[in-house]
Amino acid sequence: QRRSMKPAASRWGAGARTPPAVGSPAQRRDASGSSRARRRPWCRADSARAFKTSEAASEEAGEDEQRWDLWLALPLQPGKRRVTRRRELVKNKIYSFEQLLGTLDVIVNQRMTVVALRGGGLFVHSPVAPTKECLRLLEELELKHGSVRYIVLPTTAVEHKVFFGPFCREFPEAELFAAPRQWSIPPLPNSFLGFPRKVTTISTEKRGEYPWQREFDIAILNLTVGIGPFVEVAFYHKSTRTLLVTDTCFMIPEEPPEVCQVDPTPLLKRARDDKRDGMVMSKDTEANRIKGWWKTILFSIFFQPSSVEFAPWEWPTALVWRDDRWVEKVKTVQNKLLVAPILQELVFSRDPNGALEYMRKLCKFRFRRIVPAHFDAPIEATPRDLRRAAAFLKDGEDGDGDYPESELKLLRGLTQFLTITGIA
Incomplete structure (x- = not known):
C-alpha cells in the first residue's frame, strides 16, 4: 500500500x-x-x-x-x-x-x-x-x-x-x-x-x-x-x-516510479541545471534521479516551469534553470490528490x-x-x-x-x- x-x-x-x-x-x-x-x-x-x-x-x-x-x-x-x-x-x-x-x-x-x-x-x-x-x-x-x-x-x-x-x-x-x-x-x-x-x-x-x-x-x-x-x-x-x-x-510521488528507473537516462538528463552542464548527463545517484524526477513533474503538468528560461538559440542546451524556487513548487504538488x-x-x-x-x-x-x-x-x-x-x-x-x-x-x-x- x-x-x-x-x-x-x-x-x-x-x-x-x-x-x-x-x-x-x-x-x-x-x-x-x-x-x-x-x-x-x-x-x-x-x-x-x-x-x-x-x-x-x-x-x-x-x-x-x-x-x-x-x-x-x-x-x-x-x-x-x-x-x-x-x-x-x-x-x-x-x-x-x-x-x-x-x-x-x-x-x-x-x-x-x-x-x-x-x-x-x-x-x-x-x-x-x-x-x-x-x-x-x-x-x-x-x-x-x-x-x-x-x-x-x-x-x-x-x-x-x-x-x-x-x-x-x-x-x-x-x-x-x-x-x-x-x-x-x-x-x-x-x-x-x-x-x-x-x-x-x-x-x-x-x-x-x-x-x-x-x-x-x-x-x-x-x-x-x-x-x-x-x-x-x-x-x-x-x-x-x-x-x-x-x-x-x-x-505525484516524491520518488520516481520503479518503471522510470529501469533506464534512468531521461531522469539524469533532466537533473542538469544549466547550459554549463552541456549535454553531459548528471552522475547516476539517488539524489540526481529524484532531482530529475522532480523536474519531470513540473514539465509534465505545467509544460514549461516558470523557473526555466527557454533559449532556442542555444540549442541543444536550450533550457536553463534560473533559480531554485522550483523545488518548493514541486513540494506543493506532491502527496495529495x-x-x-x-x-x-x-x-x-x-x-x-x-x-x-x-x-x-x-x-x-x-x-x-x-x-x-x-x-x-x-x-x-x-x-x-x-x-x-x-x-x-x-x-x-x-x-x-x-x-x-x-x-x-x-x-x-x-x-x-x-x-x-x-x-x-
Missing part, C-alpha cells in the same frame, strides 16, 4: 458466473490462431514459475520481450523498447501494469489496471502496449484467476487509444468495451483507428446491460472541447471500494457545470482508494478528498491553492490562444 491522503447474458451463457476452463489460458486460444498462443505455448507446469516478482521477471526479460514494433503509430518515447512492471495493488484482486510514455525526456508512467473478477477471469482497464513481456506477466495472472474476459478503453485520449486494437487482438475471446464519442482527424470509422471486431460503446443509458456491471458502477465525463470531445469513463469496483480513473485525478492543471484550464473551464456533475457522481461512490492511469497508485482517498481537489469547479476559482499562480500562466495563455483560433 502506498501513502495516504443482475447482468445480461454474456458469451459464457445466461446467468453464467465462470468461463469454461479447459487447459491453460494460451491453449484455450490456440483454436483462434492468436499470435500470442503460437508465440508461447503455456502448460500447467508453468504455474510453478508463475507469479514471480515483477522486478525478477523484468530482469529476466530480454529486449526482444520488451520490443514494441508499432511505436511509430504514436512516435513518443521510450520508442521501441517498452519495459513492463507489474505490482499487486489490492491483494489477490487488483494489479498494476506500468510502462513509460513521454517526449523530450519528460517521461512518466502509464498504467493498465487488471481486476480479478469474483466469478473467475480478468477485467482489463486501459490497455498498454502488448509486448511479449507484458503478455507473459498477464498470463501468470490468468493461471491464477482465469482468462481475460473484458477489455475496456475508458477514454478518447489518443495516448491510451493507440494500444487498444493491438491489445484486443491478443485476446480474441474477450468482450470489448470503449468510451463513447471516439474521434479522429480526419473523421474515420473505428475500424480505421485499429479497433478490432465488435466493440460495445459504454453508456449510462444501458445500465444493467453490461456483463461486468454486477461488480462495477460507472460515471461518464462527456465534454465537448473545441474540435473534439473529451470523454472518460470511471469505474467503481464495489467489492474493494476502488475507483478506477484515467486522467481525472492523480497523486490533484486534478491536472491542463484539465482545469483547457477542458473543465469550457463546461464547469458538466465537469462538476461528473465529480458529484464520483463522490456518490463509497470508494476508499483511487487507481489512476498515471503517477502513484493506489491512492488512499475518499470522496471528501476528491471534493477538495475539485473545489475550483464549485467556487469558480482557479483552484484550491493546489498550483502556484506562476506555473499556470503558460496554460492560460495556451487556452486563450486555442479558444480564439477555434482549435479548442
